[in-house]
Amino acid sequence: MQVTDQDLQYFVTTLKNVSKYDFSEYSDKSLKRRLQKILEDSNFDLTTLITTLRVDKNFVERIVKEITVNTTELFRDPPVWHLLRSRILPRFKNNKTINIWHAGCSTGQEVYSMMILLNEMEMLDKAKLFATDLNVDVLDAAKQGIYKYRFNLSYLDNFDKVIKQNPLNFEEYIDVPYEKYFDIDKVKDTITMKKFLTEKPIFRKHDLVTDGNIFFAKFDLILCRNVIIYFNYSLQNKVFELFHSNLYPKGLLLLGMHETILGPWANKFERLGQSYVKK
Amino acid sequence: MALLSNIKLGQRVQMVVIPTILVLFVLAGIVMSVMTKNRALEQARYQADVYIDRTIQIIEMVKSKTGSGFYMDDKVLLKPYFQTPAYYATDFPCIISGNGEYLLHILRDGHRLPLTAFTQLKSHPSKDGFLFYTDYVNNSTEERMLCFKYYEPYSAYVAISISPDEVLSSLLSNRRVLLLIIVFCSVSAALLIFFLIKPIVRNVNFVNIKLKQLSNGEIPNHLKIGTRDEIGTMVQSLNKLIDGLKQTTEFAREIGENRLEFDFKPLSTKDQLGNALLEMRNNLKRANEEETRRKAEDDIRSWTNAGLAKFGDILRQNNNNLSLLADDVIQNLVNYMQANQGGLFMYSEVDHDQYLELLAAFAYNRKKFIEKTIALGEGLVGTCALEKKTIYLKEIPDNYITITSGLGEATPTSLLIVPLKLEDNIFGVLEIASFREFLPYEVEFVEKIGESIASTLYSVKNSIRTRELLEQSQQQREEMAAQEEEMRQNMEEMQATQEEMSRKNVELEVVTNAINQALLSATLTEEGYIVDSNNNFQTLLGYARTDLDALPFVELVHPDQRSEFNDFWEQVLMGQSVNDTLHLQGNNDTSLYIMASISPGLDDMGSIIKIFLVGQDISENKHLELQTQQQAQEIERTIVELQREQALSAQRQSDMEVLLKALDKNCLVTVLDPDGLITYINNKNVEVLGDTKESIEGKYLQDIDFSAKNKPKEFEVFWSNLSKGKMQSREFSLTVNGRETWVKENFTPVMDDSGRLIRIINIGFDITENKMKEAEMEGIINKLKDLKDKK
Numbered sequence A: 001m002q003v004t005d006q007d008l009q010y011f012v013t014t015l016k017n018v019s020k021y022d023f024s025e026y027s028d029k030s031l032k033r034r035l036q037k038i039l040e041d042s043n044f045d046l047t048t049l050i051t052t053l054r055v056d057k058n059f060v061e062r063i064v065k066e067i068t069v070n071t072t073e074l075f076r077d078p079p080v081w082h083l084l085r086s087r088i089l090p091r092f093k094n095n096k097t098i099n100i101w102h103a104g105c106s107t108g109q110e111v112y113s114m115m116i117l118l119n120e121m122e123m124l125d126k127a128k129l130f131a132t133d134l135n136v137d138v139l140d141a142a143k144q145g146i147y148k149y150r151f152n153l154s155y156l157d158n159f160d161k162v163i164k165q166n167p168l169n170f171e172e173y174i175d176v177p178y179e180k181y182f183d184i185d186k187v188k189d190t191i192t193m194k195k196f197l198t199e200k201p202i203f204r205k206h207d208l209v210t211d212g213n214i215f216f217a218k219f220d221l222i223l224c225r226n227v228i229i230y231f232n233y234s235l236q237n238k239v240f241e242l243f244h245s246n247l248y249p250k251g252l253l254l255l256g257m258h259e260t261i262l263g264p265w266a267n268k269f270e271r272l273g274q275s276y277v278k279k
Numbered sequence B: 001m002a003l004l005s006n007i008k009l010g011q012r013v014q015m016v017v018i019p020t021i022l023v024l025f026v027l028a029g030i031v032m033s034v035m036t037k038n039r040a041l042e043q044a045r046y047q048a049d050v051y052i053d054r055t056i057q058i059i060e061m062v063k064s065k066t067g068s069g070f071y072m073d074d075k076v077l078l079k080p081y082f083q084t085p086a087y088y089a090t091d092f093p094c095i096i097s098g099n100g101e102y103l104l105h106i107l108r109d110g111h112r113l114p115l116t117a118f119t120q121l122k123s124h125p126s127k128d129g130f131l132f133y134t135d136y137v138n139n140s141t142e143e144r145m146l147c148f149k150y151y152e153p154y155s156a157y158v159a160i161s162i163s164p165d166e167v168l169s170s171l172l173s174n175r176r177v178l179l180l181i182i183v184f185c186s187v188s189a190a191l192l193i194f195f196l197i198k199p200i201v202r203n204v205n206f207v208n209i210k211l212k213q214l215s216n217g218e219i220p221n222h223l224k225i226g227t228r229d230e231i232g233t234m235v236q237s238l239n240k241l242i243d244g245l246k247q248t249t250e251f252a253r254e255i256g257e258n259r260l261e262f263d264f265k266p267l268s269t270k271d272q273l274g275n276a277l278l279e280m281r282n283n284l285k286r287a288n289e290e291e292t293r294r295k296a297e298d299d300i301r302s303w304t305n306a307g308l309a310k311f312g313d314i315l316r317q318n319n320n321n322l323s324l325l326a327d328d329v330i331q332n333l334v335n336y337m338q339a340n341q342g343g344l345f346m347y348s349e350v351d352h353d354q355y356l357e358l359l360a361a362f363a364y365n366r367k368k369f370i371e372k373t374i375a376l377g378e379g380l381v382g383t384c385a386l387e388k389k390t391i392y393l394k395e396i397p398d399n400y401i402t403i404t405s406g407l408g409e410a411t412p413t414s415l416l417i418v419p420l421k422l423e424d425n426i427f428g429v430l431e432i433a434s435f436r437e438f439l440p441y442e443v444e445f446v447e448k449i450g451e452s453i454a455s456t457l458y459s460v461k462n463s464i465r466t467r468e469l470l471e472q473s474q475q476q477r478e479e480m481a482a483q484e485e486e487m488r489q490n491m492e493e494m495q496a497t498q499e500e501m502s503r504k505n506v507e508l509e510v511v512t513n514a515i516n517q518a519l520l521s522a523t524l525t526e527e528g529y530i531v532d533s534n535n536n537f538q539t540l541l542g543y544a545r546t547d548l549d550a551l552p553f554v555e556l557v558h559p560d561q562r563s564e565f566n567d568f569w570e571q572v573l574m575g576q577s578v579n580d581t582l583h584l585q586g587n588n589d590t591s592l593y594i595m596a597s598i599s600p601g602l603d604d605m606g607s608i609i610k611i612f613l614v615g616q617d618i619s620e621n622k623h624l625e626l627q628t629q630q631q632a633q634e635i636e637r638t639i640v641e642l643q644r645e646q647a648l649s650a651q652r653q654s655d656m657e658v659l660l661k662a663l664d665k666n667c668l669v670t671v672l673d674p675d676g677l678i679t680y681i682n683n684k685n686v687e688v689l690g691d692t693k694e695s696i697e698g699k700y701l702q703d704i705d706f707s708a709k710n711k712p713k714e715f716e717v718f719w720s721n722l723s724k725g726k727m728q729s730r731e732f733s734l735t736v737n738g739r740e741t742w743v744k745e746n747f748t749p750v751m752d753d754s755g756r757l758i759r760i761i762n763i764g765f766d767i768t769e770n771k772m773k774e775a776e777m778e779g780i781i782n783k784l785k786d787l788k789d790k791k
Helices: A005-018 A028-042 A046-055 A057-067 A078-092 A109-120 A136-144 A150-164 A233-245 A263-268 B009-066 B072-082 B115-123 B164-215 B230-256 B272-316 B322-336 B379-387 B440-518 B535-541 B559-573 B629-652 B656-666 B683-689 B706-710 B712-723 B768-790
Strands: A098-103 A127-133 A146-148 A169-173 A182-185 A190-193 A202-205 A219-224 A247-255 A269-272 A275-278 B093-097 B102-105 B128-137 B140-151 B156-162 B341-350 B353-362 B373-375 B391-393 B403-405 B408-410 B414-422 B425-434 B520-524 B530-533 B578-585 B591-602 B608-617 B668-672 B678-681 B728-736 B739-751 B757-766
Touching (some): A028 B440, B009 B156, B115 B140, B156 B164, B230 B272, B341 B379, B353 B379, B414 B440, B535 B591, B535 B608, B668 B683, B712 B728
Parallel strands (some): A219 A247
Antiparallel strands (some): B093 B102, B391 B414, B414 B425, B668 B757
8 A cells, every 4th residue: 555645644644633743744655655665564445543542642643763774884874074173073072062952962972983083083072962762672772882782893994994094095994992982792793982081961852843952052963864854845944944043153953964954044154064053 | 745745845744654654564563463363263173173083083983882972981981081171271172963952071971062162163164164153151151162073973063162362462562562563663664764755855955945935036155064875966956956046147247237248158058048148148247249230220310310301401491592502411411421511513504615623612621712613524623524423532632722821821632523413414513622531421421412412403493594584574564565555655756756747748748839830949059069059040040950960050150240159159058048139140141130148057066958049030120129128128037037947948848947937038828728828928928918917817818818809719719629629829909008019929838748738828929119110011001002103
């Protein structure tokens, strides 16, 4: 059964009525596929799904968790981390504090990557990290800081590329042992983040659509990577507004590799490589 | 007789034998006296007959004298002869007539024979004989015997009557003597018997007592009787029997006390009991030996069985942990075997590499340091595994193995290496060393245990492997599921990204189109060569695309300006954007003035990839430069922006917003929904057209557009074309703040993938200056015409 526009509309409306979740401004196509996937996996038809949604709060949470996409990895897209290392983070070198918001942190790899990089740049002490996601489960995973090892061998490559190598000078090699930041247990097939990393960030549940800024702070750097691709144009602009208003002047917004600010908020930012600097 | 048999032998002799003897003697006496009496009577009769015959002879003689018949003369003549008794006192001869009258009797002449006697006489068959009769005499009766003979001449009987008593009276004295003899004889016989019997009875009683004791199972002492008669022999035999019994009893007791080595000789070859006992002893001996042997066998068997059970238990436990199991096994085995050292090797095969691995060791010296692996066939253990045969050595090679204790080091005396095999498959090797020698059954036991261990190793290995595989597959399943989910999410992300990009691409294309229509642009290398250019650029300069390829841009710059340009170029290479009016030389010496913005395209790390040039043809306006300076500067500024953004967008398709921004500055941008709703107008629009942002946004174009109001038909065509996706341009003028302003608008419809109109972007340019110049030119031309006409 193919999910039609009406089905989607029905689903989104129901969800909005029974919970605080509002997916109405999510990207239709993506949301449609997610709904399709849920229906296929759960063997429900739409009516059953909707009915269950109406009566079962836990089911709502479950469905929301299933809808959200939680793709992330350690030092994902190394060029971005090169940019952070060489051009973005040095801007805050003289700050007393650095507030960083990972909006849509998923299972937290990005937060740990950031902390590792900051630590290598000796800036971790003054950094305050805030990490949010819509999905509580992934937040829990993020707090644990335990990841599969074999499936995620690319983490180590990324780590090597970002931490051990200098893209501007390949002859330079900084030997940073993995054990400095995480333990690898090949038997248990785990990568476990060190405690000093797991206890530093503040993890909170947060919905970009409805919740605004839940921290009583403005930010020097907001990372919201591969999130707005699931939003439509209008919601994207709302999110840009939210970020813009909660950035310090000259604060930076970092979007995903293929995400850009188009439309009215483009004027309010200046490009710095992949990132946007608040004007 | 039955009664008698109950009586003791002595008494029986006294009570029976003696009276019997007496009775017999008496009987003999009586018989003898009767027989004597009869003989005496017969004798008497015989004598009487003889006497009668003599008498008859006398009668004969008398008769010869007297003649025949008995007469008086005869009686006289014969009388003298009949006057004396014959032999006894009263046996007088007589003549009796035929009618029983005494013819002549000394005493009874004229008397008659008693009647009884006479009838007897008459009826007597012969003329002579005898008969007994009772004679009545003097009123007394007397038994008498009458012997007679008939005498013809007289016709009378010549007879003698004898009194038996008289005959017998002579016998009476004989009878007394006989009685005396009988008494004497019987008394002496009784005494004799008594004295003969008594010692016999006594001895028999002794024997009897002993026999009684014997019969009671006692063993009496010897009986001391020295006689050599049958009783003596009997006693001897009895004594012998007692001795024999004593010995046999002793023997039996010894046997009873299980002392089977007692020296015992049977009483004779026919000694049933003795022989039976001997046989019993021998049987017992054999049984004992058998028992001892069986016990030894039982011990072995029970030792083996207990061991098997024990190891069965051990092997059943811990069967999920090989090394624990092996430790347990080897420790218990060494203890059970009372050996001193042991090691358990497990056979492993990894990639055709076969080796034995020390799984557990007991009392191996330096246990911690030996991570022994032994190749198949290497050393004794390896050989054992290869040949699958037990190796038992009593002489151990030097330095092969030592047993270390607190007291020092010693080489064990025996070494047992047993393969752990199951159906000819090897699973490992057991090695046990000891200071004592192993017995065959112990070796056999270890071999048996070896099989069990092999079987357990096999199953444990199997189950561990199975569990590992299970866990692995479980884990893999979970991982697969997680990975699949992650892949799906990745997929979703990629798809969403793709969609987002394609959406932006569409917009970017629109923008690029708008740019290509309105502006001229080119892409240069760091060295200044042209790699790409748009149509406007080519048309205005009069070159074909191929002409421009790899042409250094500087050659297009008017020679007068080249040094200035090179300065700009340096700045650009430094990473700055430069805006200036460039005087270009096109094909056929076309002269062209452009308001140009040259920007470097930088990558993330800030190094130059490409250099972008965007410009607007201002040749026509060149002479009005002063008037248009303000606007030009603005365009210039926006072009700089545009250029930079375009550069980035070309690099990554996503830098369009820079261009939009540039457009925003330079052009009048209006964004419309398909139904004409104005969703966005930019500041330039506001600036040029004079309205406020608020009064335009949110309104429908058809409601506020001048031409829609005044030329509805024209607008309708215009709008329907737009709706079909055709780009529409129009020019119009309006008066803002008392100044006439000309605007050229390009409406570009934005379609989605399915060809549906989603948005209309209107990019307008302020062409007032051009129009004014045009008008001016027209005015001049008209004046010239006029002049011409006037001419």
